[in-house]
Amino acid sequence: MKKSVHVVGAIIENDHDEILCALRGPEMTLPNYWEFPGGKIETGESRNEALKREIREELKCTIEVFCHVEDTTYEYEKVIVRLETFMCKIISGTPSVTEHAELKWVSRKELNTLNWAPADIPAIEKLLSN
Ligand SMILES: Nc1nc2c([nH]c(=O)n2[C@H]2C[C@H](O)[C@@H](COP(=O)(O)OP(=O)(O)OP(=O)(O)O)O2)c(=O)[nH]1
Numbered sequence: 001m002k003k004s005v006h007v008v009g010a011i012i013e014n015d016h017d018e019i020l021c022a023l024r025g026p027e028m029t030l031p032n033y034w035e036f037p038g039g040k041i042e043t044g045e046s047r048n049e050a051l052k053r054e055i056r057e058e059l060k061c062t063i064e065v066f067c068h069v070e071d072t073t074y075e076y077e078k079v080i081v082r083l084e085t086f087m088c089k090i091i092s093g094t095p096s097v098t099e100h101a102e103l104k105w106v107s108r109k110e111l112n113t114l115n116w117a118p119a120d121i122p123a124i125e126k127l128l129s130n
């Protein structure tokens with residue numbers, strides 16, 4: 001049976017209506033796709049706790065988590081991913097690259113110019129339409 005993972009992704013928006021997009025590296029699973037920073041929820045963690053921990057680990061900054069945006073399940077070749085995304089704001093620190101190949105701030109209307117991981121498409125559509 002295929003492995004299932006439950007993942008939280010942070011849609012981090014700044015004061016210029018730009019969203020922080022992260023490029024997965026060539027050695028990661030789903031290489032060279034853009035995603036929202038975040039990762040798998042660990043046992044006993046809430047989604048909020050998992051998101052804050054992942055962002056501390058991956059971007060070295062602290063966020064506040066706001067509204068839930070999307071809940072999508074996507075079946076990849078080897079894994080089934082349930083991705084839940086939340087609007088977030090940075091409350092301290094500046095995002096720095098630790099695991100990703102690149103981080104960039106992209107305006108909402110230009111989000112569709114990036115090659116997003118398939119599980120992210122419903123969230124991207126929502127962000128484009130708001
Ligand atoms: N963080 C994150 N993961 C995503 C997104 N879209 C999407 O399909 N994924 C997939 C990629 C991975 O297969 C899985 C978990 O992501 P992850 O790579 O951040 O978690 P991890 O470090 O614990 O996992 P791994 O690379 O060791 O497999 O979810 C997204 O927007 N953000």
Ligand SMILES: [Mg+2]
Pocket residue numbers: 037038039040054058
């Ligand atoms: Mg991650």
